[in-house]
Amino acid sequence: MNDLIKYAPDLLAGFLKNVQISLVCAVLSMILGTLLVAMRVSPTPVLRAVGTGYVNVVRNTPLTLVLAFAALGLSDTLGVSFSQEPSTNSFWLVVLGLSLYTATFVCEALRSGINTVPMGQAEAARAIGLTFFQSLRMIILPQAFRAVIAPLGSVMIAMIKNTTVAIAAGYLAESAFVMKDTFDDTGVSIPIFIGIVIAFMIVTLPIGFFTGWLANRLAVAR
Amino acid sequence: MNGQASVLFDAPGPRARLRNNILTLLAAIAVAAVLYVIYARFAEKGQFDGQIWKPFADPFTWTEYIIPGLLGTLKAAGLGAVFALIFGAVFGLARLSDHRWIRVPAGAVVETFRAIPLLLLIFFLFYLAPSVLGGGDYTLIALVAGLTLYNGSVLAEVVRAGVRAVPRGQSEAAYAIGLRKNQVMRLVLLPQAVTAMMPAIVSQLVVLLKDTALGYIIAYVDLLNYGFKIIPAVNFGSLIPAAIVIGVIYVGLNMVLSALATWLEKRSRRSRKTTAGPIVPPGAVAVGDTVAAVD
Numbered sequence: 001m002n003d004l005i006k007y008a009p010d011l012l013a014g015f016l017k018n019v020q021i022s023l024v025c026a027v028l029s030m031i032l033g034t035l036l037v038a039m040r041v042s043p044t045p046v047l048r049a050v051g052t053g054y055v056n057v058v059r060n061t062p063l064t065l066v067l068a069f070a071a072l073g074l075s076d077t078l079g080v081s082f083s084q085e086p087s088t089n090s091f092w093l094v095v096l097g098l099s100l101y102t103a104t105f106v107c108e109a110l111r112s113g114i115n116t117v118p119m120g121q122a123e124a125a126r127a128i129g130l131t132f133f134q135s136l137r138m139i140i141l142p143q144a145f146r147a148v149i150a151p152l153g154s155v156m157i158a159m160i161k162n163t164t165v166a167i168a169a170g171y172l173a174e175s176a177f178v179m180k181d182t183f184d185d186t187g188v189s190i191p192i193f194i195g196i197v198i199a200f201m202i203v204t205l206p207i208g209f210f211t212g213w214l215a216n217r218l219a220v221a222r
Numbered sequence: 223m224n225g226q227a228s229v230l231f232d233a234p235g236p237r238a239r240l241r242n243n244i245l246t247l248l249a250a251i252a253v254a255a256v257l258y259v260i261y262a263r264f265a266e267k268g269q270f271d272g273q274i275w276k277p278f279a280d281p282f283t284w285t286e287y288i289i290p291g292l293l294g295t296l297k298a299a300g301l302g303a304v305f306a307l308i309f310g311a312v313f314g315l316a317r318l319s320d321h322r323w324i325r326v327p328a329g330a331v332v333e334t335f336r337a338i339p340l341l342l343l344i345f346f347l348f349y350l351a352p353s354v355l356g357g358g359d360y361t362l363i364a365l366v367a368g369l370t371l372y373n374g375s376v377l378a379e380v381v382r383a384g385v386r387a388v389p390r391g392q393s394e395a396a397y398a399i400g401l402r403k404n405q406v407m408r409l410v411l412l413p414q415a416v417t418a419m420m421p422a423i424v425s426q427l428v429v430l431l432k433d434t435a436l437g438y439i440i441a442y443v444d445l446l447n448y449g450f451k452i453i454p455a456v457n458f459g460s461l462i463p464a465a466i467v468i469g470v471i472y473v474g475l476n477m478v479l480s481a482l483a484t485w486l487e488k489r490s491r492r493s494r495k496t497t498a499g500p501i502v503p504p505g506a507v508a509v510g511d512t513v514a515a516v517d
Contacts, residue, residue, distance in 0.1 A: 043231050043242050046249040059514065060428070060476035061469060062435030068450050069465050077461055078267050105507070105516050112509040114229060122229045132231070140229060151516070154505040158516045161339035168439055176341050180349075188349035197338050204337060 004191040007182050011192065014178030015199045018163040021094055021174065022203075025159055028099035033106025040111060051107070059104040063097075063162055067169040070097040090171040097169060098162060105155045113148035114140070118222075146218040153211025157204045175199070269462050277457040278467055287456075291448030292471060298362060298434040298444060302369035303427055309370055310377025317382050320403070328378075335375040336505075341436055344368035348440050361442035365434065373430045376515070377423060380503045384419030385411050387498035418498040421487035421513050422506060428479045429517040432472070445471060484512045 004011075039051030058066070070093040074080045082092035117140050125135035164176035171177075175196050182192055227233045234242060264270060277283045316328035335343070348364035388411050396410040438446040449468035454461040490500045502508040506515045 041228070041230055042245075043234065043238075044245045044249050046246050046253060050249075050253055056477065057473055060432070060473045060480065062432040062446065062472055063517075064435035064438050065446055065450075065465070065469060065472060068438065068446065069469075072450060072454075073462050073465050077269075078263055105514070108507045108509055108514050109516075112507050115509055117229050119227075119229055122227075122232075126232055136230070151507045154507070154516045158505075162517075164339040164341040165436070165439075167341070176339070176345060179342065180345050183345070183349040188346070188353050193342070193346045196342060200339055200342075201337050 001191045003182070003186050003189040004195050007178075007186075007192060008195075010178055010182070011175060011196060011199075014173060014175035015196065017091075017174040018160070018166075018200075019203070021091070021098065021163045021166060022156075022160045024095050025098045025102060025163070026156060028095065029102035029106050029159065032099060032103035033110060036103055036107035037110040037114070040107065041114060055104045055107055058101060059108070061101075063101050063165050064168045066101050067094060067097040067165055070094070071169040087171070087173060090166075090169055091173075094163075094166040094169045094171045098159065098166075102155065102159045102162070105158070106152065109148055109151035109155050110144075112151060113144035113146075116147040116220075117143045143220050146215070146220055149211050149218065150215035153207055153215075157207055160204055160207075161200065264462075268459075271459075274457065274459045275463050277453070277460055278463060283453065283457075287448045287453050288445070288467070288471075291443070291445035291452075291468070294437075294442065294444040294448075295431075295434050295446075298365050298369070298437060298442065299427075299431045301362075301366045302373065302430050302434065305366065305370035306373040306377055306430060307423075309374025310381055313374065313378035314381025314385070315407070317378060318385055332375045332378045335371045336379070338372070340368055340372045340433055341439065343371060344436055344440060361437060361440050364440060365437040365442050368436075369430055369433055373426060373433070376426055376429075376503070376505070379505075380419050380422045380426065380501070381415070383501045383503045384415035384422075384498070387418050387501045388414045389497050392497055414496040414498055417490045417493055417496040418501050419503075420490060421483045421500050422503050422515070424479060424483035424486060425506065425513050425515045428476050428483070429515045431476060431479065432517060435472070480512070480514075487513060 036051050036055060039047040040055070042048060042051075071090060074096075075089065075093055081089055083089045121139055121143065122135060125139040130138065163174060166174050167177045167180075179192060179196055183189065186192075232238075268274075313328050313332050316324050317332065319325045319328070344364050347367050348360055351360035351363055352358070385407075392410055392414065393406050396406040401409065434444060435446045437444045438450065441447065445468050449464045450461065453464040457464075487500050490496065500513070502513055503515075506513050508514075
């Protein structure tokens with residue numbers, strides 16, 4: 001317990017880095033995921049093929065490989081750099097890798113939402129003369145959006161937990177690294193582990209409860 | 223989708239077809255431009271030199287590095303899968319128990335391990351093992367134990383959802399003909415539940431296989447370790463070719479497993495052996511015929 005109190009400031013600083021990565025990744029992966037799903041459902045075969053190929057390849061690649069490649073391949077070998085400062089550079093490499101990876105799950109969650117809308121809804125919308133954008137705005141998206149809340153919540157929770165893998169991209173400031181670093185000093189400490197786990201739960205559990213509650217409340221009765 | 227109506231797009235008429243063809247052309251140009259930028263960057267940094275690709279034409283690289291690495295990955299994944307399935311079955315059924323003193327602790331264990339970031343759990347076990355068991359190499363043990371606790375907890379939820387997906391009439395009928403509690407579970411509920419949860423189980427095994435790569439961080443000698451540390455160290459400059467080769471292996475393995483899940487899903491959907499449809503466990507996303515576990 002004394003270890004936990006002694007190292008609390010370092011651990012908290014590490015955890016705040018996880019929160020920072022999560023916030024940036026949440027925004028970027030939502031944007032990228034929306035673009036991907038737009039490609040996957042478009043009437044353009046080339047875009048559909050690219051979207052499907054990207055999602056299937058990236059979703060089946062281990063995140064550790066994606067992040068290690070971002071650091072060793074993209075940055076060290078190919079010279080893609082975000083900043084002269086190594087820690088800032090690796091922060092953005094983590095954000096890049098994790099967003100590219102999470103976007104595939106966001107895309108699948110959104111696509112599952114569109115798939116829940118029955119064909120009859122779209123046919124009825126066309127039959128009463130609604131244009132493409134009208135039927136999208138008034139019929140399809142309101143129904144799809146509700147079906148998407150719970151899966152998107154799960155995707156975001158998984159993404160927050162995945163920020164700990166940042167260490168694979170050489171980012172040595174977030175809580176998994178700080179915990180390892182502390183264990184190197186003090187030996188294994190159960191209170192420190194439990195402390196970090198609780199910090200993660202404080203962030204992830206409310207997201208799970210809130211999205212679950214919202215999804216139930218807004219569920220489309222069919 | 224092209225040429226027929228979907229939820230989003232009506233069947234295209236002449237004008238829409240023309241528009242789609244123009245969009246296709248523009249998209250093809252954009253894709254080609256992106257590919258060219260990547261190609262140019264690779265060429266500029268000399269990534270197409272025969273020298274750095276040569277080791278992969280040499281059988282020695284495969285027998286000495288890639289195959290032992292793959293075996294390391296498969297060993298961790300195999301052990302993790304077996305233990306996680308056992309863990310999932312035990313805790314999934316425990317959560318369905320009629321006795322509160324079994325149900326509540328089992329639920330607490332499952333919910334806790336599902337919420338812990340896997341890498342933190344692996345680090346913790348990796349540092350805990352030597353202080354409990356004495357010195358030695360605990361990379362495999364920490365990795366397998368972490369994979370078991372996390373994926374086992376997710377599988378416990380799959381088992382629970384699977385048994386619950388069997389309609390109530392089935393167990394009511396079984397009780398009515400005089401079967402005992404364990405007979406109802408063993409003879410009626412489980413055989414039907416297993417068919418319903420197979421696709422979800424297989425897609426969780428894809429997650430487990432992907433997560434073995436976390437072993438790289440605690441220096442477990444797996445495919446990722448050979449590809450990113452050992453091969454580039456032996457063959458200078460071969461990092462990107464090595465990353466591409468092992469990436470293809472990982473993606474190939476996972477796609478085969480995912481295809482199996484999709485096939486099982488289709489089969490269980492039309493199966494007459496079960497009254498329960500294929501389940502989507504909490505935290506998974508179902509699109510059409512596939513269940514993708516989120517990770």
